[in-house]
Amino acid sequence: MIELNPDPAKPLQMSRWFEAVFDTLYLFIAAYIGVKMLWHQTGIAGILSGVMALVLAGGDAFHLIPRIIVAVSGNYGRLKGMLGLGKLITSITMTLFYILLWHIGLLCFTPALMWEWTALVYILAGLRIVLCLFKQNGWTCAKPSVRWAVLRNVPFLLLGITVAFFWHIQQRHRTA
Numbered sequence: 001m002i003e004l005n006p007d008p009a010k011p012l013q014m015s016r017w018f019e020a021v022f023d024t025l026y027l028f029i030a031a032y033i034g035v036k037m038l039w040h041q042t043g044i045a046g047i048l049s050g051v052m053a054l055v056l057a058g059g060d061a062f063h064l065i066p067r068i069i070v071a072v073s074g075n076y077g078r079l080k081g082m083l084g085l086g087k088l089i090t091s092i093t094m095t096l097f098y099i100l101l102w103h104i105g106l107l108c109f110t111p112a113l114m115w116e117w118t119a120l121v122y123i124l125a126g127l128r129i130v131l132c133l134f135k136q137n138g139w140t141c142a143k144p145s146v147r148w149a150v151l152r153n154v155p156f157l158l159l160g161i162t163v164a165f166f167w168h169i170q171q172r173h174r175t176a
Helices: 014-040 044-073 076-109 115-133 146-175
Strands: none
Touching (some): 014 044, 076 115, 076 146
16 A cells, blocks of 8 residues: 655655656556557457557556555545545456457467356456455455455456466467
8 A cells, every 4th residue: 555645745755756657657658558559450369469458557547547646645535435446447457358368369379169268267257357346345445355355356366377377388389
């Protein structure tokens, strides 16, 4: 969590400026890469890669822009709700990112009979999104539920492992 500045008259700590600059650069670079990929790609895998980069940057913007504002202004209280909503949106867009990465892999490697694994990817993604939408997550609370954080991240972890394992296996088969 961002360290709050109780006295706005005092200068900002260097770490908060670093965070603001880093987050800003990340958002611009990720968005630039996404737009550039979309602009120069003709194949569906390349287009999906550009969309994937924009989904990542766009989703992260929902929580990073409020964080940047808090880092610069030190005014956490006014933006607490936006930060919480931003974390929820980012959680969902990260899930969409993995779905896009899965489909890019299917296009790049064209494995046979992957419908079962694709169904698993969608089930895990759907479960993750549904779990993220429960109010028990306490997205805007000062101390959100650790239980719900673990609960919603279990399908996300399994989704990430599934996608990473698929890419690893396909890459090994491609180079063998």
